[in-house]
Amino acid sequence: MTNIAAKLVESGININVLTDKKQQTDYKIKYVSEYVKQWAIISSERTDITNITFIDCMCNAGVYKDGDLCTGLEVLLIFNELAGRHPDKTYNLYLNDYDSKKIDTLKKVIPLLHVKRSNIRIIISTKDVNDYLVSLKDNKNVFGYSKIVILYIDPYDFGTVHIPKVHDILKHNYCELIFNFFISDYVRNWKNNSERISKCLGGTTVSSKEELVKYMEKEFKTGNIKYGFSYQFKTETNIELYQIMFFTPNKRGLEVLKDALWKVFGGKFYHKNQKELERMQTSLFTEEDEQGWLLKLHAEEAKKLLLFNSGKTLTYSEIEMLLIEKSMVKEGQIISHVLKPLIEEGKVIKRNFNVSKRNYKSDSYEIGESK
Ligand SMILES: C[S@@+](CC[C@H](N)C(=O)[O-])C[C@H]1O[C@@H](n2cnc3c(N)ncnc32)[C@H](O)[C@@H]1O
Structure with missing residues (x-):
């Protein structure tokens, strides 16, 4: 992971507006950016592909309080390397967050990375995620023949993203999805806030976690999407926090995802946060x-x-x-x-x-x- 803490101090960015990074966030960023890296390398070698696109619908400020980059800017650095080697391809990075303060900071952070390639396009917006998804659906600049697109949706909770809007994009376009499915929020809130949850499911009601997982898989396996895989993240006390769900039309995409998974998590059944003491103890193996x-x-x-x-x-x-x-x-x-x-x-x-x-x-x- 890339850390720009030293540059942040010089640039005068107010560190207090940045988000604290949780232990699981480190792994989430490593996993998603490792997949994007491997997939972008493979796609860049393909003669039938002209555009390689990553869309972070909820991108945050570009950097965390500790100076580590957010996923979107890790992807920018990956694109920067590839864009030099593949001047005939265009690399598109779409970054959206509804919080205009975060986007103001993002705009100050990007120049610190000194990315200046004419075949990289960065498109920044400050929409609510659901409006953003609607605006993407029929966007011919984003989707279409010879374009590889990864759509990344990474909320803080379950009640924000309208699942049918994601379904609509996948149904009508060729694209991959990485979705942070905040199962802990559903478990905590489905009884006392069932209206909010049901609204996100387009009015559908589900009565258990298992039913919800089935609903999500059904909604996301649509259009060209054929394959899916989910990986769990747990707290240090073994409670499920979220699953990173991945869906793709392409068999090769799933193979690459599994490689990224083994590289980042070494074959562990799920990611579990460690207590401070556990982290300090060296493993017997x-x-x-x-x-x-x-x-x-x-x-x-x-x-x-x-x-x-x-x-x-x-x-x-x-x-x-x-x-x-x-x-x-x-x-x-x-x-x-x-x-x-x-x-x-x-x-x-x-x-x-x-x-x-x-x-x-x-x-x-x-x-x-x-x-
Ligand atoms: C978990 S963080 C995203 C982290 C980032 N994707 C990364 O990988 O580093 C969630 C972000 O969603 C944004 N957000 C929350 N509600 C939103 C909404 N309704 N529309 C757009 N963005 C929203 C927050 O401002 C926050 O920056």
């Missing part, structure tokens, strides 16, 4: 040991998931999508940690149909216990 151990657990879960399809013949691609959407394993782990062990155990048969024995990705597999 090295990070590598821990990741290896977690991978074993995730691979076991993935094997079970696959064996639920006993009696079916599945292509590698079908197996991959099942496992990367429904378990923690990432694409690069499937052959060695799931398929090969199951084949050795005789529970899956590789058909070797028109492909060599060593080619796993073009083959199909009979699932089920063989004799």
